[in-house]
Amino acid sequence: MTEQIQPPVLAESLSALMDNEASELELQRLLKALDANPEVKTTWSRYQIASAGLKGKLPVMASGDFASRISAAIEAEETYSQQPVVAAKPEVVKESNVVAVPTSWWQQLGRAAVAASVAGALVVGVQQYQTVAPQTAEIAATTPAAVPANVPENKAANLPSGFNAPALSARTVAVQSGYESRPQESRRVMYVPRQEAAPVYNEDISIYVNQLIQEHTDNASMNSGQGMLPYTRVILTEEE
Amino acid sequence: MLLPTNFLIEPRMPTFISANLPRRCLSYFSFIALCCATPLMAQETGSSPENSQRDSADVAALLHKMATVPKTLNYQGSFTYQHKDNPALQSFRILHWIEDGVEHERLQHMNGVEREFVREGKSLACDSLGNQLLQGKISQFGANLARLDQLYKFEILGPERVAGREATGLLALPLDKFRHSSLLSIDNETGLVLKSWLVDESSRPLERYQFIDLDLSPDPESMKRPLAKIHKDANSQTDCNPDVLKQPERWQLAWVPPGFIFTGQRQVRQKIDMLMYSDGLTTFSVFIEPAAGVIPEGVAHRGATLVIMDALNYQGKTYRVTVIGEIPIVTAQKVAQSIGGI
Numbered sequence: 409m410t411e412q413i414q415p416p417v418l419a420e421s422l423s424a425l426m427d428n429e430a431s432e433l434e435l436q437r438l439l440k441a442l443d444a445n446p447e448v449k450t451t452w453s454r455y456q457i458a459s460a461g462l463k464g465k466l467p468v469m470a471s472g473d474f475a476s477r478i479s480a481a482i483e484a485e486e487t488y489s490q491q492p493v494v495a496a497k498p499e500v501v502k503e504s505n506v507v508a509v510p511t512s513w514w515q516q517l518g519r520a521a522v523a524a525s526v527a528g529a530l531v532v533g534v535q536q537y538q539t540v541a542p543q544t545a546e547i548a549a550t551t552p553a554a555v556p557a558n559v560p561e562n563k564a565a566n567l568p569s570g571f572n573a574p575a576l577s578a579r580t581v582a583v584q585s586g587y588e589s590r591p592q593e594s595r596r597v598m599y600v601p602r603q604e605a606a607p608v609y610n611e612d613i614s615i616y617v618n619q620l621i622q623e624h625t626d627n628a629s630m631n632s633g634q635g636m637l638p639y640t641r642v643i644l645t646e647e648e
Numbered sequence: 649m650l651l652p653t654n655f656l657i658e659p660r661m662p663t664f665i666s667a668n669l670p671r672r673c674l675s676y677f678s679f680i681a682l683c684c685a686t687p688l689m690a691q692e693t694g695s696s697p698e699n700s701q702r703d704s705a706d707v708a709a710l711l712h713k714m715a716t717v718p719k720t721l722n723y724q725g726s727f728t729y730q731h732k733d734n735p736a737l738q739s740f741r742i743l744h745w746i747e748d749g750v751e752h753e754r755l756q757h758m759n760g761v762e763r764e765f766v767r768e769g770k771s772l773a774c775d776s777l778g779n780q781l782l783q784g785k786i787s788q789f790g791a792n793l794a795r796l797d798q799l800y801k802f803e804i805l806g807p808e809r810v811a812g813r814e815a816t817g818l819l820a821l822p823l824d825k826f827r828h829s830s831l832l833s834i835d836n837e838t839g840l841v842l843k844s845w846l847v848d849e850s851s852r853p854l855e856r857y858q859f860i861d862l863d864l865s866p867d868p869e870s871m872k873r874p875l876a877k878i879h880k881d882a883n884s885q886t887d888c889n890p891d892v893l894k895q896p897e898r899w900q901l902a903w904v905p906p907g908f909i910f911t912g913q914r915q916v917r918q919k920i921d922m923l924m925y926s927d928g929l930t931t932f933s934v935f936i937e938p939a940a941g942v943i944p945e946g947v948a949h950r951g952a953t954l955v956i957m958d959a960l961n962y963q964g965k966t967y968r969v970t971v972i973g974e975i976p977i978v979t980a981q982k983v984a985q986s987i988g989g990i
Contacts, residue, residue, distance in 0.1 A: 627922075
């Protein structure tokens with residue numbers, strides 16, 4: 409379900425081709441699609457990687473592109489390497505670092521949020537909504553991302569149907585409009601029900617999921633080598 | 649800070665296709681990557697089999713240090729934490745001390761209402777299964793078990809300075825699509841992870857934390873200050889130094905990603921069976937509970953944590969299944985679909 413990026417017919421043909429079972433017709437169609445739609449190529453290479461992985465033939469994962477983008481992200485991170493390499497870099501790079509780094513980080517976040525919201529129909533929901541003030545907590549309030557900047561963030565607003573609200577943008581809008589309340593984590597869990605597009609809120613499910621996340625975090629904390637740090641993922645409030 | 653208002657609307661699911669990343673962002677990255685990769689590549693072309701052997705020994709030593717040294721120390725440190733679904737920067741303080749061979753830990757929220765997690769009573773002599781995996785102690789479990797370096801491609805990124813301390817950057821790229829990548833900066837002296845990013849398959853950061861300061865000789869008495877009014881106990885029960893692999897009781901998973909091992913089982917909230925899995929760096933948990941009526945099915949996530957809710961019919965009974973972990977959605981879905989009774 410999650411992997412149906414291409415039209416199902418193409419995906420099936422791709423899959424058939426992987427198994428050497430594609431018909432001549434399918435092959436032609438794929439080749440044609442390849443030119444028109446670069447994603448077919450991406451999917452093809454992903455299938456190959458997956459297949460190689462399953463057969464244990466994978467020397468090194470992913471594209472060099474992936475690694476280099478991660479390297480770039482690290483490079484952009486605001487720690488200061490002791491390697492003289494950094495200092496020796498051309499001035500222009502340094503400059504672009506200085507200017508672009510924060511932008512890039514935030515842009516990436518923002519885009520991830522927006523993209524995720526648009527993609528809700530397929531898989532992922534956006535769960536972390538901004539909190540409402542405690543006294544109004546019983547109002548089912550989430551702030552859509554695209555609210556005009558002059559709408560106060562904590563004003564209760566019903567989610568328009570089919571609209572997923574990335575919390576991030578809501579926050580940025582609010583910050584720009586001078587909203588000053590301290591951001592807080594909310595325990596509210598929204599989820600995307602199977603075969604539906606928009607995330608929904610159900611109090612029982614939210615409580616249930618939060619409790620299980622804490623139980624899971626015991627596992628994460630004992631078995632992933634980072635001590636108690638995974639508990640940052642559990643939202644601790646007075647409620648419950 | 650000025651934020652972009654012209655978000656690109658992408659009509660497709662971006663999760664698995666990095667080509668869907670906004671072009672501008674990509675080109676920016678490739679530009680930086682080109683500039684920065686050159687010196688690195690120069691080093692790499694000079695690498696020989698001995699070098700790569702030495703590297704893998706270095707990686708193993710780093711992971712071993714990370715798994716064994718920090719738990720023996722007294723320390724107090726502050727760090728910031730941020731995840732992708734909330735732009736707010738949160739800050740925490742962690743306290744860790746040893747008394748009579750037992751670990752004591754507190755994780756305190758430094759913003760908002762005072763609240764904390766407390767964990768006490770884990771014996772120093774007790775290594776969890778996940779910790780053993782991280783140390784590379786897997787020979788006792790049989791030859792079939794994948795080593796960490798068969799699950800991730802590790803890359804040492806060189807010296808870094810984090811929280812005023814000398815650290816070594818380590819990149820762990822998964823060799824399959826069933827786990828996320830991590831970027832760790834590991835303190836040279838103590839093996840503590842001073843900086844950590846969890847990154848998804850489209851190289852979007854899911855969460856990150858970073859220490860600001862670290863005190864390795866804190867006053868033990870001051871660390872025992874009264875607990876915050878809002879506090880919860882973190883469970884530290886685990887099998888100690890297991891030398892055989894166990895299987896869950898009552899349930900079995902027909903499939904788990906390569907390298908994931910069953911690390912234990914317990915009952916939560918009286919009636920939910922919880923099964924725990926780890927590959928040493930990544931964990932997920934499976935919850936199964938008898939249920940009646942309509943069982944909610946769907947997906948939720950917060951930061952790196954993904955939750956899949958599903959229904960299971962087994963021997964005429966209905967169960968509510970929840971898979972939770974810092975794992976990609978493919979993994980969680982496959983796991984949820986492979987649960988069955990024994």
